[in-house]
Amino acid sequence: MKNKIFIIEYQKGSDKGFDGFRADTKPILDAIEKETNYKTEIVFYKPNRKYELLDYLKERARAVISRINPGNLKEVDEYFQFLKALGNSGVEVHTHPDVMINLDFKDILAKLKGTRLGDDETYFYHTYTDFVRKFPEHLNKHGIRVLKTNYGSTGEGVYLVSKKDDGSVFSVEAVNNEKFYYDNINEFLEKFESKFEEESENAAYFKGKTGFVGCRYLQRISEGEIRILLVNNKAISVVHKKPQEGEFSATLFSGAKYNYESPNEEKWKDVVELTMEGLKDIKPFLNGQNYPLLWTMDYILDYDEKGKDKYILSEINCSCVGITTELQYAKDVANVFAKKEKKLKKK
Template structure:
């Protein structure tokens, strides 16, 4: 604040102040501070709280309208909310926002619930109103969380505090999709170890939580065959390394030998397909301690320290067999509950290994019933999917409402299609977007983007997803109610 009368003006005094007093208060501000107040006033919502059966009037409304939202049912079967966050420090409220302040794909989610006979009110988490927000949440039967990872922190909040309160909501019997436990355990890289004995896993997938275990285990696995080392905290391929021995002097049987510290590794990082060479000792040092004199010089954008904080803080490294046919691409299954709604083949650019977005990879889209993937789809849905949540320690939780599974082909070339083995590379249920709605998010060249900018064709497809989500959500709610009787 400036040094003038403004420092004496309290928020509760504004309504009682004279025009002269308000003017004096403003004159005490610097030009920059006056502009910030002007900008803030311009951003004040003109909308009422989202209509519906639950009174949300105690919460701040940060949006300007509810464009596209269907009327709430007069007598809903269940009362729900879709939780979003508007990042006040970022343009447009975050890179996933429409110009009215909602997440760009919120409407199909909410309308899907409404179409199934349930209410779904759009609310925003404001960290200064934490306690009030969760008091309101207690009045819902289910909450759909659509806050992108990192956004709560970016808005000045505490993700851990939010998660703790959301866990209490879940413990009270209110459904949370996805719950913090589901996001954490499905998103953790050691989930690959927990499904290792399934058809979609590799039995030689290992997880390390200490420096000693990592150094010993990695030297042994690396001596046997090319490996993929994955940190737990990274995103978009950062900290995922495809590693080969430069000398290619692999042993014939596992455990026959362990690598020496001075053996040279050829490493490719999945976020940008760049290549580096380091010794075994340097790589271990980078993974454990980051950039030090002992780790050599790195061109990676990452900082290493993959075990920092220990297991409870997400410090872990996963060690998995390298599947050479990754160069042919990977499959992403888009899923609503236990149903596949679309398949994307992501092929790396020529000469690349990773198909992470932004690396020049080529995407090909298929329907859920694509014949060439029929064997994988059937085996995954019927055999492995029912086992996944219990294997991850989530037996009491439903399969996520909207999530993805990435598969890599592990079979050697020449394997018959019906006999191919596809393994899981990653599960993701942390605010997966609906790509058909991308026209509704603001960016530099479309700062006023709205739900109306989505084409009729894409809107119909997104609404189809929403309808299926509503059906699956209603099934979860009815099953939950039945179990309480």
């Protein structure tokens, strides 16, 4: 009988506790058992035994929660296909790969242009040829740009690029604050070519996903990044991420400080309202699936034409958002399954 909720983990990665599990895995499952009648179990995804795991889960799982950072996997596309197969067999998959492939990549920022969440000066350079043709013009226009690899986390693959009056180019990598100097734009373009990955011919999910997204540099990043933490379509927390002095990245790995606050506080009213309204703009990218189980929308402050605060979407994360330091949110995750259980009982 399918009466279990499973969390899928991966044995490798820097996100493990002393017991080999993510620190938020057991609290989430404990909360589900407390709030519902479902039993729970943790399983590990092993690429060489994925078909055995697929059969095991098909037979027993009502739902699975993927808690694998895709950056830890060598064959991410293969894992997404594994999750897709589970979904096709009738198992609830949180978060479904059709959703992750659209929202968890930086190109969503370019796709949202023309909506209340999008910024019109955001571009996606899928190929190096496209980058060479367009980026110099965008850098000339603004003088400074942020380049983000289409898929990355913890500030990895994010560069601040600026052009000086003498035509030289200066770049800083967010993850380690490493600085690079180039005599001119051509030298920069030549050296940057190696950062464009080749697209795999066998990829099913990752077609058209290599490349970089170019965004405006927002000076108010020094004031911090504002993260809305959501469970499905409900905002459960606002996280103020303050960068370390002199840094332009607001990740824990770059020394940022995180402060969790209630979404009901008056000072966050505008950004929470923008997020709730913005869900309508995101819905077309869900491919008919639910909103992610546990996810975030990150914003950087800017000024509008009247000098008032304006929030610019900088990133969406939905593949493996951690709540290790705020385990009380495990109950919010569990309530998703409690509501589904009640609906099933009414049928």
